[in-house]
Structures are given as C-alpha cells and as structure tokens.
Amino acid sequence: MDEVRRFRPALIAWAAGGAGADEAAAAARELAGGLRTVVLVEGGSDQVALEALATRHGRDLGAEGVAVVPLGGATSIGRFLDVCGPAGLGLPLAGLCDIGEERHFRRHLERVGLGSGLTPAALETLGFHVCVADLEDELIRALGAEGVCQVIEAQGELRPFLTFQGQPAQRDRPVEHQLRRFMGTHSGRKALYAQALVAHLDLDRVPRPLERLLAYV
Template sequence: MDELRRFRRALVAWAAGGAGAGAAAAVARELAGGGVRMIVLVEGSSDQAALEALATRNGRDLGAEGVAVVPLGGATNIGRFLDVCGPPGLGLPLAGLCDIGEERHFRRHLERVGLGSGLTQAGLETLGFHVCDADLEDELIRALGAEGVQEVIEAQGEVRPFRTFQGQPAQRERPVEHQLRRFMGTHSGRKALYAQAMVAHLDLERVPRPLERLLTHV
C-alpha cells in the first residue's frame, strides 16, 4: 500500500475515534511529515475520482505533488475531519468540494475550527472550498449534455441497462438528465466510475466551475 493510501486510511480511523484513534493519529502525523502539503476534503469517492481524473488530464499527479484527496463518507462527517486535518489536528492547508445542500455543514464547521466567520459562498471559495449545484454528477451532466453522457454510457457498455432503467415506471416521465443522474447511483461504485469517465470525455473548455476552481486552488 502506498503512503498516500495509508495516510488516508489513518485519517479515516483517527476521525472515527474509538480505541484505535491514538495509533491512527500517530501514523497520520508521521506520514503527513513525509510530504503531504495539502488535504482536499470531498464528500465521496466519485468526487475524488473526478478531481484526480481532471488533474491527470491537465498533466498533474496530485499524489506526487503532496495533495491528499480524502473522501469524507458523507458531508456530515466534515466536522470530524476538520478536527483531525485542520488547526485542532494536523494544521495542514485544506480545500474541499461539497454539494449545495451540504454547504451549511462545511460552513459551520470551518467557522468552528477558526477558518472563517460569517462565511458566504464566496468566502468558502477564498478558503479553497467549492460548492456544486446540485452535486458533482449534476454539474458534469450539464457540462456534457444528455447526448454526451449517453455516449459515455455506451462506451462503458451499459446502454441496455440504462434503457431498462429508463423503462421503469418511476422513471418514464422524468427528464433524461434526471434519469442519467439516478442511473449512476443504482449500483455501488457506479458513481465513481462515471465521474471518472465523464471527466475523461469532457471538453476541457467546459469543466464545471467548482471542479476547475478547486484544481486551480490546489
């Protein structure tokens, strides 16, 4: 296991608390001293996949640059991770990405650990935290367009499962963009797969603003 993966696992164990938190903290501190210069906190693995794929398309290797992209396992965990990564813990520079519906959690806990006060969305961006409307999948679907996303689905060999999904009673009358977004969440790992695939298919002049701004910041 490479050191960056070990670092991420140590952070997750530290943030979770419990009997192993002290040992995990020691591992995280040791590995952070080995070259981690920034931690990017994202809601889930699909956000990580998209950011790392975009970095690759821009000729960057975030891991080699000392940038650790850490999925929170849900936005409500942001407070725990800020405690271990931010001023109360490692004290490393931070950045992040969240959905608009979860912005309040990020804002409240950033203020709690002393990284701002009265934060607006512009204030969050100044700190390096960017907000997707409504989420990253929605941003990427709008950037690619429905036809472009269906080309990605075809490239993944999943046209038939998608057509079957579209034919379900609950989906038939919904806009295709909604169908595409819901389809990506129907199986474990599919959101991350499609986040990476959509970024690979994307015109670099049409990268969603939150994703582009985040990569520029780090």
C-alpha cells in the same frame, strides 16, 4: 505518493475514532510532514473525478503532496476538520461538497476558526467549492445528455439505462434526471462514471467547482 496513500486511511481511521484511533493518529502525524494540502470531499466519486481531471492536466496530485480524502458523507466534515484543521495537524485545506451539504461545511469551518459568516465567495477563497445539486449533475450539464449517453454506451451499459428509463417512476422525468439517478443505482457506479465522464470532458467545459478546486490545489 506513497505517503499520501498511507496518510489517507490513517486520517480516516483517526477521524472515525474507536479502537485503533490512537495508532492511526500517530501514523497520520508522522506522514503529515510530507503533505502540501488535504482536500476533503464528500465521497469516493468526488475523489476519482478530481484525480482524473488532474491527470488530464498532466498532474499527479499524490506526487505533489495533495491528499484527496473522501469523508464518507458531508456530516463527517466536523471530525475531519478537528483532526487535520488548526487544532489538529494544522494542514492547508480545501474541499468540495454538494449545495445541500454546504451548511455543514460552512458551520464547521467557522467552528474551527477558519472564518466567520462565510459566504459562497468566502468559501471559495478558503478553497472550498460547492456543486449545484451534486457532482454528477455538474458533469451531466457539462457534457450534455447526448454526450453522457455516449459514455454510457461506451461502458456497455446502454441497455440497462434504457431499461431504467422505462421504469414507471422514471418515464416522465427529464433525461438529465434519469441519467443522474441511474449513476446512483449500483454501488461503484458513481465512481465509474466520475472517471469516464471526466475523461470525455472538453477541458473548456469543466464544471466550475471542479476547475476552481484543481486550480486552488
């Protein structure tokens, strides 16, 4: 697990380039031997959700040599594939993205030689899974609006959510849309609810992309 914790920031610094990239690359190469798979996800909330779901299944991804690495945005996928894909570290890869960002993942996977003319089914075969809209949307549909509101109340945020619902821009929108927007209003709130919603999921209703990704790794 310590190797995974050290590998993640080294890989991120290497992919970012600039000052210190050479040292980060050396550290990532040294630590890569202890890894089994690198999972590339768009952001920190995706990482939190996958690791929380693994915990519910009695798994510790870090201890298994699985490094879940947030890209800081889907457009960074190319740089990460360059450093940990076939021309870089050559590590087994998997990933998760929103449907709106699928084109970035598909284009760069093809560019680095991990397929051609990739269809959604072919992406899944490679271990890359796509959320309909985004992960928050997947989790809200899995739990239902009432279930999500119960989680919000348990987090002590029901009053802020009701205030948010009353805003002119939100009043006429479906509650599912309001919930999704609410989770993105404050820094750290997406990660907070990624963990909380996964904790309350019925394991028979796990969103397909998350379930398939965990099964793959």
